[in-house]
Amino acid sequence: QLHLQESGPGLVKSSETLSLTCSVSGGSIIGSGSYWGWVRQPPGTGLEWIANIFYSGSTYYNPSLKSRVTISIDTSKNQFSLKLNSVTAADTATYYCASGVNIDAFAIWGQGTMVTVSS
Amino acid sequence: QSALTQPASVSGSPGQSITISCTGTISDVGGYNYVSWYQHHPGKAPKLMIYDVTIRPSGVSNRFSGSKSGNTASLTISGLQAEDEADYYCSSYTTSATPHVVFGGGTSLTVL
Numbered sequence A: 001q002l003h004l005q006e007s008g009p010g011l012v013k014s015s016e017t018l019s020l021t022c023s024v025s026g027g028s029i030i031g032s033g034s035y036w037g038w039v040r041q042p043p044g045t046g047l048e049w050i051a052n053i054f055y056s057g058s059t060y061y062n063p064s065l066k067s068r069v070t071i072s073i074d075t076s077k078n079q080f081s082l083k084l085n086s087v088t089a090a091d092t093a094t095y096y097c098a099s100g101v102n103i104d105a106f107a108i109w110g111q112g113t114m115v116t117v118s119s
Numbered sequence B: 001q002s003a004l005t006q007p008a009s010v011s012g013s014p015g016q017s018i019t020i021s022c023t024g025t026i027s028d029v030g031g032y033n034y035v036s037w038y039q040h041h042p043g044k045a046p047k048l049m050i051y052d053v054t055i056r057p058s059g060v061s062n063r064f065s066g067s068k069s070g071n072t073a074s075l076t077i078s079g080l081q082a083e084d085e086a087d088y089y090c091s092s093y094t095t096s097a098t099p100h101v102v103f104g105g106g107t108s109l110t111v112l
Helices: none
Strands: A003-007 A011-013 A018-025 A035-041 A048-054 A059-061 A069-074 A079-084 A093-102 A105-109 A113-118 B009-012 B018-023 B035-040 B047-050 B064-069 B072-077 B086-094 B100-103 B107-111
Touching (some): A003 A093, A003 A105, A018 A035, A018 A093, A035 A069, A035 A105, A048 A069, A048 B100, A059 B100, A079 A093, A105 B047, B009 B018, B018 B107, B035 B072, B047 B064, B072 B086
Parallel strands (some): A011 A113
Antiparallel strands (some): A003 A018, A018 A079, A035 A048, A048 A059, A069 A079, A093 A105, A093 A113, B018 B072, B035 B047, B035 B086, B086 B100, B086 B107
Protein backbone atom coordinates (compact mmCIF):
# COMPACT_ATOMS: atom_id res chain seq x y z
CA GLN A 1 0.00 0.00 0.00
CA LEU A 2 1.56 3.25 -1.17
CA HIS A 3 1.95 5.93 1.52
CA LEU A 4 2.91 9.56 0.99
CA GLN A 5 4.18 11.99 3.63
CA GLU A 6 4.89 15.68 3.16
CA SER A 7 7.65 17.40 5.08
CA GLY A 8 8.95 20.94 5.20
CA PRO A 9 8.77 24.17 7.18
CA GLY A 10 5.38 25.34 8.34
CA LEU A 11 6.43 28.98 8.23
CA VAL A 12 8.18 30.75 5.35
CA LYS A 13 9.07 34.42 5.12
CA SER A 14 7.68 36.52 2.32
CA SER A 15 9.92 36.66 -0.78
CA GLU A 16 11.77 33.50 0.24
CA THR A 17 11.53 29.97 -1.20
CA LEU A 18 9.07 27.36 0.00
CA SER A 19 10.55 23.86 -0.16
CA LEU A 20 8.53 20.72 0.46
CA THR A 21 9.39 17.05 0.12
CA CYS A 22 7.07 14.09 -0.32
CA SER A 23 8.45 10.78 0.90
CA VAL A 24 7.03 7.70 -0.80
CA SER A 25 6.85 4.38 1.03
CA GLY A 26 5.29 1.05 0.19
CA GLY A 27 6.40 1.20 -3.42
CA SER A 28 9.02 2.52 -5.82
CA ILE A 29 8.67 6.00 -7.19
CA ILE A 30 10.00 4.82 -10.56
CA GLY A 31 8.40 1.39 -10.65
CA SER A 32 4.76 2.25 -10.46
CA GLY A 33 4.39 4.21 -13.68
CA SER A 34 2.59 6.95 -11.80
CA TYR A 35 2.31 10.67 -11.96
CA TRP A 36 3.45 12.48 -8.82
CA GLY A 37 2.01 15.88 -8.05
CA TRP A 38 1.36 18.75 -5.71
CA VAL A 39 -2.01 20.35 -4.96
CA ARG A 40 -2.74 23.15 -2.52
CA GLN A 41 -5.74 24.63 -0.80
CA PRO A 42 -5.55 28.21 0.51
CA PRO A 43 -7.70 28.84 3.59
CA GLY A 44 -11.37 29.18 2.71
CA THR A 45 -10.92 28.43 -0.99
CA GLY A 46 -10.80 25.47 -3.31
CA LEU A 47 -8.16 23.08 -4.54
CA GLU A 48 -5.44 24.38 -6.85
CA TRP A 49 -3.21 22.09 -8.88
CA ILE A 50 0.44 23.14 -8.79
CA ALA A 51 2.55 20.67 -10.76
CA ASN A 52 3.05 17.05 -11.82
CA ILE A 53 6.09 14.99 -12.63
CA PHE A 54 5.97 11.65 -14.39
CA TYR A 55 8.28 8.92 -13.15
CA SER A 56 10.34 9.36 -16.32
CA GLY A 57 10.99 13.01 -15.43
CA SER A 58 8.46 14.80 -17.66
CA THR A 59 7.04 17.82 -15.86
CA TYR A 60 3.79 19.79 -16.07
CA TYR A 61 3.16 23.11 -14.35
CA ASN A 62 0.22 25.35 -13.56
CA PRO A 63 0.73 28.24 -16.02
CA SER A 64 -0.08 30.79 -13.32
CA LEU A 65 2.72 29.45 -11.09
CA LYS A 66 5.17 28.14 -13.67
CA SER A 67 7.65 30.99 -13.37
CA ARG A 68 8.09 30.28 -9.65
CA VAL A 69 7.73 26.50 -9.36
CA THR A 70 10.07 23.54 -9.74
CA ILE A 71 9.07 19.93 -9.21
CA SER A 72 11.71 17.21 -9.11
CA ILE A 73 12.21 13.54 -8.31
CA ASP A 74 15.01 11.97 -6.25
CA THR A 75 14.87 8.28 -7.11
CA SER A 76 17.70 7.43 -4.70
CA LYS A 77 15.59 8.65 -1.79
CA ASN A 78 12.22 7.58 -3.24
CA GLN A 79 10.85 11.09 -2.87
CA PHE A 80 9.80 14.07 -4.91
CA SER A 81 9.97 17.75 -4.08
CA LEU A 82 8.40 21.13 -4.69
CA LYS A 83 10.12 24.50 -4.68
CA LEU A 84 8.10 27.70 -4.90
CA ASN A 85 10.10 30.92 -5.18
CA SER A 86 9.29 34.46 -4.15
CA VAL A 87 6.37 33.50 -1.94
CA THR A 88 3.73 35.94 -0.77
CA ALA A 89 0.80 35.72 1.61
CA ALA A 90 -1.25 34.34 -1.28
CA ASP A 91 0.87 31.18 -1.13
CA THR A 92 -0.34 30.42 2.39
CA ALA A 93 -2.14 27.09 2.04
CA THR A 94 -2.33 23.44 2.94
CA TYR A 95 -0.04 21.65 0.50
CA TYR A 96 -0.73 18.06 -0.50
CA CYS A 97 1.46 15.66 -2.39
CA ALA A 98 -0.30 12.96 -4.37
CA SER A 99 0.17 10.00 -6.67
CA GLY A 100 -1.86 9.74 -9.84
CA VAL A 101 -3.04 6.87 -12.00
CA ASN A 102 -3.04 9.41 -14.79
CA ILE A 103 -2.26 13.09 -15.10
CA ASP A 104 -5.30 14.37 -13.22
CA ALA A 105 -6.42 11.32 -11.21
CA PHE A 106 -4.71 11.42 -7.84
CA ALA A 107 -5.59 8.20 -6.05
CA ILE A 108 -3.16 8.41 -3.14
CA TRP A 109 -2.67 11.58 -1.09
CA GLY A 110 -0.45 12.69 1.72
CA GLN A 111 -2.11 14.06 4.84
CA GLY A 112 -1.26 17.62 3.83
CA THR A 113 0.97 20.20 5.45
CA MET A 114 0.00 23.75 6.31
CA VAL A 115 2.44 26.41 5.16
CA THR A 116 2.07 30.00 6.30
CA VAL A 117 3.89 32.84 4.60
CA SER A 118 4.77 35.58 7.04
CA SER A 119 5.79 39.11 6.36
CA GLN B 1 -11.35 32.17 -11.36
CA SER B 2 -11.42 28.41 -11.95
CA ALA B 3 -11.21 27.12 -15.49
CA LEU B 4 -13.95 24.58 -14.76
CA THR B 5 -17.35 25.81 -13.56
CA GLN B 6 -19.23 24.01 -10.82
CA PRO B 7 -22.31 25.08 -8.87
CA ALA B 8 -21.33 26.49 -5.49
CA SER B 9 -23.74 24.27 -3.62
CA VAL B 10 -26.26 21.48 -4.02
CA SER B 11 -28.46 19.72 -1.50
CA GLY B 12 -30.61 16.64 -1.23
CA SER B 13 -32.40 14.49 1.28
CA PRO B 14 -31.21 11.05 2.36
CA GLY B 15 -32.05 8.46 -0.27
CA GLN B 16 -32.38 10.98 -3.06
CA SER B 17 -30.06 11.43 -6.04
CA ILE B 18 -28.15 14.58 -6.90
CA THR B 19 -25.99 15.59 -9.83
CA ILE B 20 -23.08 18.02 -9.81
CA SER B 21 -22.03 19.55 -13.12
CA CYS B 22 -18.57 20.59 -14.25
CA THR B 23 -18.46 22.78 -17.34
CA GLY B 24 -15.32 23.46 -19.31
CA THR B 25 -14.34 23.86 -22.93
CA ILE B 26 -13.18 21.81 -25.89
CA SER B 27 -9.62 22.33 -24.60
CA ASP B 28 -10.32 20.37 -21.43
CA VAL B 29 -13.52 18.51 -20.52
CA GLY B 30 -14.83 18.36 -24.05
CA GLY B 31 -11.58 17.34 -25.68
CA TYR B 32 -10.28 14.57 -23.45
CA ASN B 33 -11.56 11.74 -21.30
CA TYR B 34 -9.39 12.88 -18.42
CA VAL B 35 -12.02 14.10 -15.97
CA SER B 36 -11.84 13.21 -12.29
CA TRP B 37 -14.02 13.86 -9.26
CA TYR B 38 -12.84 14.26 -5.68
CA GLN B 39 -14.67 14.19 -2.37
CA HIS B 40 -13.14 16.46 0.27
CA HIS B 41 -14.10 16.48 3.91
CA PRO B 42 -12.63 19.44 5.85
CA GLY B 43 -9.36 18.59 7.52
CA LYS B 44 -8.84 15.43 5.48
CA ALA B 45 -7.08 14.68 2.23
CA PRO B 46 -9.24 14.67 -0.90
CA LYS B 47 -10.49 11.27 -2.05
CA LEU B 48 -10.64 10.23 -5.70
CA MET B 49 -14.19 9.12 -6.51
CA ILE B 50 -14.19 8.96 -10.31
CA TYR B 51 -11.48 9.18 -12.96
CA ASP B 52 -11.34 8.99 -16.75
CA VAL B 53 -14.92 10.37 -16.71
CA THR B 54 -16.63 7.16 -15.59
CA ILE B 55 -14.21 4.86 -13.75
CA ARG B 56 -14.66 4.21 -10.03
CA PRO B 57 -11.49 3.36 -8.12
CA SER B 58 -11.58 0.20 -6.06
CA GLY B 59 -13.43 0.75 -2.80
CA VAL B 60 -15.62 3.63 -3.99
CA SER B 61 -19.33 3.00 -3.60
CA ASN B 62 -21.29 2.28 -6.79
CA ARG B 63 -23.66 5.03 -5.66
CA PHE B 64 -21.18 7.38 -7.31
CA SER B 65 -21.14 7.60 -11.09
CA GLY B 66 -19.67 9.91 -13.69
CA SER B 67 -20.62 10.95 -17.19
CA LYS B 68 -19.85 13.53 -19.83
CA SER B 69 -21.74 15.29 -22.60
CA GLY B 70 -19.92 17.80 -24.75
CA ASN B 71 -18.01 20.22 -22.56
CA THR B 72 -19.86 19.28 -19.36
CA ALA B 73 -19.04 16.41 -17.04
CA SER B 74 -21.34 15.28 -14.25
CA LEU B 75 -21.09 13.42 -10.98
CA THR B 76 -24.23 11.67 -9.79
CA ILE B 77 -24.66 10.42 -6.26
CA SER B 78 -27.60 8.12 -5.75
CA GLY B 79 -29.12 7.02 -2.46
CA LEU B 80 -27.70 10.03 -0.62
CA GLN B 81 -26.27 9.30 2.80
CA ALA B 82 -25.27 11.66 5.59
CA GLU B 83 -21.59 10.81 5.12
CA ASP B 84 -21.75 12.08 1.52
CA GLU B 85 -21.92 15.63 2.85
CA ALA B 86 -18.64 17.16 1.70
CA ASP B 87 -17.07 19.39 -0.92
CA TYR B 88 -16.74 17.91 -4.40
CA TYR B 89 -14.23 19.00 -7.00
CA CYS B 90 -13.88 18.07 -10.65
CA SER B 91 -10.58 18.18 -12.48
CA SER B 92 -9.51 17.82 -16.07
CA TYR B 93 -6.46 17.65 -18.24
CA THR B 94 -6.26 20.73 -20.43
CA THR B 95 -4.20 21.90 -23.35
CA SER B 96 -5.15 25.54 -22.95
CA ALA B 97 -1.81 27.39 -23.14
CA THR B 98 0.36 24.43 -22.10
CA PRO B 99 -0.67 20.93 -21.04
CA HIS B 100 -1.70 21.01 -17.43
CA VAL B 101 -4.45 20.18 -14.95
CA VAL B 102 -7.30 22.37 -13.77
CA PHE B 103 -9.74 22.00 -10.91
CA GLY B 104 -13.27 23.27 -10.70
CA GLY B 105 -14.18 25.73 -7.99
CA GLY B 106 -15.82 23.07 -5.87
CA THR B 107 -19.40 22.25 -4.88
CA SER B 108 -20.58 22.00 -1.30
CA LEU B 109 -23.04 19.13 -0.88
CA THR B 110 -25.50 19.35 1.99
CA VAL B 111 -27.52 16.30 2.98
CA LEU B 112 -30.70 17.70 4.49
